[in-house]
Amino acid sequence: MQDRNWSEFVAACSACTRCELAATRRNVVVWRGAVVAPLLIVGEGPGASEDEQGLPFVGRSGELLDTALTAQGLDPSTYHICNIVKCRPPGNRQPTPAEAEACRPWLRRQLQYAGSRVILLLGATALRYFTGETVGITKVRGIWRESRGYWIMPSYHPAYLLRDRRQREPFWQDLTAVRAKLEELGGIPPLPTGEAPDAAAF
Numbered sequence: 001m002q003d004r005n006w007s008e009f010v011a012a013c014s015a016c017t018r019c020e021l022a023a024t025r026r027n028v029v030v031w032r033g034a035v036v037a038p039l040l041i042v043g044e045g046p047g048a049s050e051d052e053q054g055l056p057f058v059g060r061s062g063e064l065l066d067t068a069l070t071a072q073g074l075d076p077s078t079y080h081i082c083n084i085v086k087c088r089p090p091g092n093r094q095p096t097p098a099e100a101e102a103c104r105p106w107l108r109r110q111l112q113y114a115g116s117r118v119i120l121l122l123g124a125t126a127l128r129y130f131t132g133e134t135v136g137i138t139k140v141r142g143i144w145r146e147s148r149g150y151w152i153m154p155s156y157h158p159a160y161l162l163r164d165r166r167q168r169e170p171f172w173q174d175l176t177a178v179r180a181k182l183e184e185l186g187g188i189p190p191l192p193t194g195e196a197p198d199a200a201a202f
């Protein structure tokens with residue numbers, strides 16, 4: 001039966017056994033941030049910390065992501081964070097096409113609830129499974145895609161930024177473009193006069 005509200009949706013996700021990841025997960029990781037938000041942020045899949053806590057992006061990658069979002073003046077009421085798959089792939093491997101496909105209806109429904117028009121895809125795996133594009137993330141990050149009223153920005157996964165600090169600058173540029181698009185679409189108010197995103201804090 002189709003869920004009638006967000007609570008029913010989360011409960012349905014939590015009981016899901018549509019793919020083999022159900023067998024090894026500890027928690028189904030649905031979202032964090034606001035349920036309804038102008039910005040949807042999509043990663044690859046839960047890692048160990050996320051599986052344990054039942055929340056996406058709560059490990060070191062998540063801390064770095066939060067630092068960047070806060071430095072851009074984006075608080076949790078402005079974003080909804082989730083992943084391509086809601087259950088942890090063992091050993092942090094990439095989700096298989098079958099797993100991503102099995103989880104796709106949940107993500108589609110989640111986007112309906114979130115009502116976001118701006119979507120930030122973190123990493124090549126999120127890009128591939130969200131858009132079908134198989135190009136390297138380095139080639140396409142920072143370039144908007146517009147599809148059916150959605151504005152989609154591919155960028156680096158924060159885990160990559162932890163491994164290579166030099167990539168924080170392009171990631172920051174992408175996040176700056178996302179912030180500008182949110183303002184342009186009326187999803188968030190502009191910063192007060194005289195204030196600017198705090199690049200130094202990231």
Ligand code: SF4
Nearest residue numbers: 016019086087102103
């Ligand atoms: S990853 Fe998605 S489709 Fe697979 S069991 Fe978890 S919630 Fe269901």
